[in-house]
Every structure is written in structure tokens, then in C-alpha cells.
Amino acid sequence: MDLIQLAVFVAQGGILMNLMLVSAAYMVLAERKVAAWIQSRIGPNRVGPWGMFQSFADVFKLYLKEDIVPAAADYKFHALAPVIAIGVAISVYALIPWGGPLVTIDGHQYGLSMTPDVNVGVLLILAMTSVGVYGIAIAGWSSNNKYSLMGGLRSTAQMISYELSMGLAVVGVVLIGGSLNFNELIQGQAANSWNVLYQPPGLLLFLIKALAETNRAPFDLPEAEPELVGGYHTEYTGMKFGLLYLAEYANILASSGVMAALFLGGWDPIPFVDEAALLGMDPTSLPIVLMGMGAFAAKSFALVFVFIWVRWSLPRFRYDQLMNLGWKVLLPLALANVAITGTVILLLQ
């Protein structure tokens, strides 16, 4: 690896990190606004126009808060947990295919995706997102608080039961695309059509599992306020709490990005249309790539809206209902989806 490549990596990392922070800030604002609208309220509108700077004010407040650690907590792990949560959330961003290559330096093409050609990208993302549960589990355990521990345990159990069928939901897409590389999967979708048309149950299953993986309502059992106070983050204050909170929103955007890439055609703006040929431009030219990035962002944020919308519409599952749904309903459905997709592909060949 030469110096230029290193510099590009550092720049990409900086951009992605800031992208994550800013988008998380506005996702929090969007969450509060959508919640307010659904409840016939207006939502935050005092800090800047339409409350644009509300999240930044909140983060500033969190920075000024006292950092309280319970006397009986295991300090090392208590401090480590938010770092794991946010670290995993950020590292997933390196794998998400944000758009095609933007610039060419020394014969290498660079875009916003740090690792555009990892040939097991899908697998790696699934692996990374399941590491994220360590942050929550350690946070719950090290706080030395019953409620936190319950939250951490629930998160672990939820992860085990949903990770499996999440992987299986992706298998259908991988069978159609014939690859685990995000670039090839997206190019395949741009050439034929979006996977959601072949795999609607796959998208539905993946969406349900993504809700469970990111601990969002109706699967937000790890933090279920009425029963567990705040769940795993009960004993966290100040920016440590802020990091756990940030990680949750970072994971939502990451899951939305993965769904957009796997099922909604990634950076392909319109299905069945070859935009580059229509406009008479090179598919790797800058306007087309920028348009693709815009399309990817639009799809991701539409899915983020779905996450928020679902949260303010549905009640929380009971713990046994969650397990029933995961093992008795979603797992067989995911297996059936894999079997049917595989059979159809085999028959078509």
C-alpha cells in the first residue's frame, strides 16, 4: 500500500465518519418530527429553523453532563461497551456500497465506499452487525444492575434467534445475483431489475430482522422502558450514553443501506431503464455516479423513514412472542424462501 492509497483511505474514513455523525443527528431529528406528526404534535422547532440544530444542541448538552459510573460497576468494561458499539457501527460503513468510483488516481479507482470489491462483502456485513451485540451485552453486564443485565441478555437472545434467519433471507438474493460482492450484486440488479421484484418475501423478512437486529420497536425489548427502565443503557450518562444512542442510529442507517443495496437496486435510480445510455453518457462518468449516490441515499433514507414509522405505529412484542416469531415463523419462512428460490433457479437453467 503506497502513501496515496493511505491518504485516500484516511479521507474516505473521515468523510464516512462525519457522514455517519451528521446523518445520525438528522435521523434523531426525523424520528422526533415523525413521532410528533403521528401524534398530532409539531415536534422540535425552537433550535434553528424547523429545529434543524436540535440534535447538535442535545449532543452539546450530553458532552457537558457528568460521567457517572455506578460504584459496583466493572469500570473497564463499562467504558469499553460504548466503544465497541460505535466502533462496530462505524466499521460497517466501510463496507456499504455508497456509490460507484468517483476519481481515478494512478490507475486505481476510488469512490466513497472504502472497500468496493470485497468478494464476501455481504457475509462480512452480517458478521460485523452481529458483533455489535457485544457492545450491548457488555454494557448490560458491566453495569451491575438487574435491569441492565436483563436488557443485555434479551439483546443476545434476540440476536441469536434473528441472525440465523437474517442470513437465510439474504441467501435468496445471493442465489439470484450469484455473488457475495456488493458491486456485482448491484450491477446485476441494474442490468436485470431490482431484487425486490423477485424476492418480495426476502425484503419483508430482512426488514423484520433488521428491526430486531437494531433493537428498534416493535422489537426494542433490550431497552423496553416500562419494564426495564432503560435496559442496557440505564447506568450510562453523558457522552457514553450518547455513543450507545448514536450506535443505534448508525446501525439503522447501515441496515437501510444494506437493504437498499441488496433488494432495491443499490445506486440504480430507476428500474428497467439504463440511465447512462438514455442520457448518452459513460456509466462511470461523474454525473451518473453522483446521480447513483443520490439514488442510494434516497432509498436508504426512505427505509430509515420506514423504521421510524413502524416504531410509532406498532406496540412492542412480548418476549415469548418474539421468540415464537423468530423460531417458529420467520425461520421456516426464510428456509422455504431459500428452497423455492433455489428450485426455480435450478429449473430455469
Next chain:
Amino acid sequence: MANIKENTESQRLNFWERIYLPEIARGLGLTFRQMFRPKFTRQYPEERWEPEGSYRGRPVLVLEEDGERCVACGLCSRVCPALAIEVRAAETDQEKERYPEKFEINMLRCIYCGFCEEVCPEEAIVMSKDYELVFGSQEEGIFGKDKLLIPVAQLQERLEFLRQWR
């Protein structure tokens, strides 16, 4: 839970209701429509609420052109369940002979019951529309005559209400 045999979910619900998805879609549709319905929030410091005459805000003393109506009989102080009112009477050369030298309402104690207004023989203490009570210390919470006396012109709606309904 495992012992329930009658009226189970599978008996109560039909197939489509049992797989939840159509019902979830309906619920999502409801919340989506709700997002575009009118909002009920009042933007408080900019949009203020104007109460009706029947509203019981902070009690005030009525100020006529020739001075206050109060004759310092002390009935309001006597009836006040929260012991918030303190009156000290003094004599005057005017026709009504007595006036309150000191009239204090401790707004930290006042419970806005309106008994003082009800008991007043001169209609001199009435409940106003003022609901914005802010003070920085306990001492500031004790309102003297300077804050209590309000010109009669501003209290017409309340006096009208009392004439009609009392």
C-alpha cells in the same frame, strides 16, 4: 398460558388476521394519514390563550377611579383555606371610612379556589385572567397592593360573568 383451550387467538381471528401483516399494513396506513392531519399544538410564547370570563386566574383587587373598592373587612382573609391573604385595615376620610393599609396575597399559597371573590361583599377582589405567574424567589411570590390593584376597565368580563351567574 399453555392451558387455554377456549376462545384462543386461532378461534377468534381468521387467517388474514392471524398472520398480522394486513392488519399491520392498515395500522401503518392509519399513522401515515395521521401525519398530515392538523396539529393541535399551541406555540405558546407567540400564540397566547385568551381565557373566558369564567376562568379563575390570580386574584386581584378592583381599582376604581377614586381608589380601591376594598373596605378591609377581612372576610377574604378569614375564608381563605390556604391562609394566603393578609389584610391590615386603616381609616380614611372617604365615604367608605376604611381601606386596606396593607393587602398581601402569598401566591405560593394561593390555590385559586375563588372563595375570596365569593365572600367579598364589595366585589372588590375578583379572579383575573392572568395565568402567567413567575417569580425568582419566595419573597417575590408575595404580591402587595402594587401588583394586586388592577383598573376596573380591565376586569369587565369577569364582573359581567359574576353578575350573570352568581
